[in-house]
Amino acid sequence: MTAAPAPRRISLCADDYGMSEGVNRAIRDLIGKGRLSATSVMVVGPAFTRNEIDDLKAVARDRPGFSIGLHLTLTAPYHPLTLHFRPQKHGEFLKLGKLLQTALLRRLDVEIFRAEIVAQIEAFTTMLGRAPDYVDGHQHAQLFPQVRDAFLSAVKEHAPNAWVRQCGRGGEKPRPVKDAKALMLDVLSVAFRERATRAGLRFNPAFAGAYKFSKKPDFGKLFERFLHRLPDGGLIMCHPGFVDATLVALDPLTDQRRAEYDWLMSDDFPRMLAANNVTLA
Template identity: 35%
Template structure:
C-alpha cells in the first residue's frame, strides 16, 4: 500500500466547482482541496469545509491572476514580471499575508498547506514571500506543494516544474517545510484526453507521499467568472465518483494520503 494525496484545486471558484469537490470528498476519493479565498463565492462555501473537518486537508490556493484585485496580468504576464524583477517584494508579502489572513478568518485555523493557482507560488519573489510567511506564521506546521515530478510526465509538466520548483524546494528545505515527494496531474484538459487512463498511469508512477492534482466540478453555469476548463472538470468529476475510480485505487493499493505523510 502507498499513500497518495489526491488534491482538488480551485475550491470556492463557484458553486459548481465547490459542490463537485465536496462530492469527491464525501465519496472518499479526494483527500485535499485548495481554496480560492478571494473568490466572491468563497464565504458561501467555506462552512461546508468546516463541517467536514478531518475528512480532507484544506489548503490555500494562492491567487494573483484570477480573483485578485491586482490580477491585471495574464499568467504569462505574471511569469514575465516575476522573472524580469517587476514584482515588488513588499507587494508580494502583502498579497500572501492578506490571503492567509482571509483563510484563517473564515475557517478559524491555519491552512494545512499552500499551493498556487496555476502554480504562481513558485515564481520568483512570490516564492520567497510564501516561504517567509509560512515559516514566520506557522513554523513547520504548514506544508507546501512541490510541482517537480520525479519522472517524465510530458512537456507541459516539465515546463511547469522549470518555472521554479527547484528553487522553491531549496527555500522550503532551508525552513524545514514539508513538501510532497512527487507530483502528477498535469495534462491539457482537452476533450480527447482519456482521464481514467491518465489517472491510472499517474498513480502507478507516484510513490508513497506523492500528490495527484485534479480539477473536478459539477456541470452548470458560473456565478463568478468564465471557466475555460468547465468541460474537463465535469469529466474529472464523473471519473472520481465512478466505480472505476474506486476499483483503480484498490487495484493499485492506493490509500488517500495527507500532508502529514510528507513530514
Template identity: 30%
Template sequence: MSGQAAVASPRALILTADDFGLHPAVNEAVEMACRDGVLNAASLMVAAPAAADAVARARRLPGLRVGLHLVLADGPAMLPPARIPALVDAQGRFGSAMARDGCRFFFLPGARRQLAAEIRAQFEAFAATGLALDHVNAHKHFHLHPTVLSLTLAIGREFGLRAVRLPREHRAPLLLRPWLALLRRRLAAAGVAHNDYVVGIANSGAMDEATLLAALARLPAGVGEIYFHPAVVSGAEVTATMRGYRHADELAALLSPRVRAALDRTVPRRGGFADVLAPA
C-alpha cells in the first residue's frame, strides 16, 4: 500500500528527473526526455540558476508532472542570507555537512525557525509558478531527517502536498532502514501518498541504458520510482559537485527505443505521482 491516501496498482512506475532548474543543459534534457523519451516527471529546484527556464519549458510540456525538489544542502537558498544566517554562507548557499546541519536543525530552535522559513519560501516559489504540485522530495534525500520531514509535512499541507518520495532502494544500507521506516510511518499517518521503492541511489549519476534495462528486468510489484540526473552535457559542465556524473548517458537511456520497448512490455502503467497513485 503506497500510503493511506493512495491505492497502488500491482505494478506501476514513475520516471523522474531530479535537479530541474539547476542548469540549462539539465532543462533541455528534461524537455527532450519528456517529449521524445520515457520521462514522466521532474523535480524542480526553485532557487537554482535556471529555474525560470525550467518553468517555461514545463509550461509547454503538459505531459510532464513537476514536483518540488527542496534544497537544504549543497545548493542555493531561496531566502537571502540575512534571513537565514544559521543555514547558509555569505553567498546564500547551503553547505554539504549534512550530519552537522541535521544536528543543528534538531537541537537549535533558532536554526529550526530559519529552516521553516526557508522551506515555506521554497513552497511559495513553487506555488508562484502556477504548476500543479505533483510531489515533493529533497536534494540528497534530506527529508529523511525527522525535523525536515515534520516541517515539510506541516508547511506542505498548506500548498496541496499529496505525495512524497520514499527513497527506499533494494538492500538499503542498515543505517538508513530505521529512518526509512520512520518516514513511511509518518507519511501514512499524515495521509500522504508515496512510492513503494526507488531505483537510482546505488547508481546515482550512472543510470545508463544497460543499468536501466537490468533494473527493469527485476522490478518488484508495487509503485516504483526510478530517478535520473539527465543533461545534454556531463559532470562538472553541469556543476562542480557532480564531476563524476554521466548526465548525457542518463539522457540517452531515457531516449532509448530499447528502454521504451522494455517499459511497454513490463510496466505499461506509468506517469507522475498524481497519475499512478489514485485517491482511495
C-alpha cells in the first residue's frame, strides 16, 4: 500500500493586482472562494485606484491571514514614479531584456533604483494604510544584479517586517531543468538569498509557477508539476485574470490568465490539493 504524501502548507500568490480591472476582479473572485493565499499589487498599474484597493481590502478582510504584498515593477510599458529615474525610454522603464542586460553589465545607478523602489513602497503604504506583508518583483526584476542591492536596502529600511520573494526551486534533490527561464531564476536567486540573509530579511524557501505562457498549456497539469517536490512553506505564483482592453494593451499574457482563473475556480483544484495532502497557507 502506497503511503500518503506528507502534509504540506504552501502559499499560492496571484500577481499583478492593479494591472487592469479584469485582472483585479478575477483575483477578488478567487480570494472570496478561498483559492489564494496572497496577491501582489502593482502600484504603477492603471487599475491601482482607491476603489479597486478598497474592494480588495473588503474581500481580504473575510479571509484571516490573507497576505497583500507589493509587486515592484521596473519594466516597460510602465512608468516610474520618481521624476529623475534612469535609464528609461520615452518615459517608460526599459523592457525586460534590456534591463537585464544593463544590470549584468553593472551599468545601473543603485541609488536611483533605490529611490524608485522606496517610492513604490510608500505608494503602497499610503493607499493600503499599512506596509506590505511582502515584496516581490514583476518579471522577477528584483533578482537582477544591482537591482537586488537597491531592492533589499529599500525593503530593509521601509518595510522591515516584510519577507521577500526568491525564485529558486526547492526539493531535496536537484531537478532537471526543462527551460532556460527556470535555470536563470535558479542562478539569480542564489546571490539574492545570500544578500537577503545578510540583510536579515526572510524569504520563501522554494518557488514554482514559471512556465512558457505563449504555449497555452493545460494549467491543471502544470500545477501538478509545480506541487511536485515543492517543500512545506513553498510559494507558487499564478496570474489569473479576465481579459479586458486594458490588459490587452499592456501585457501579452491574456487568454492564459482566464485559463488559470477557470482551473483555480474549478473543483479540480481542491481535489488536487487534497490528493497531494496540501493546504493553502
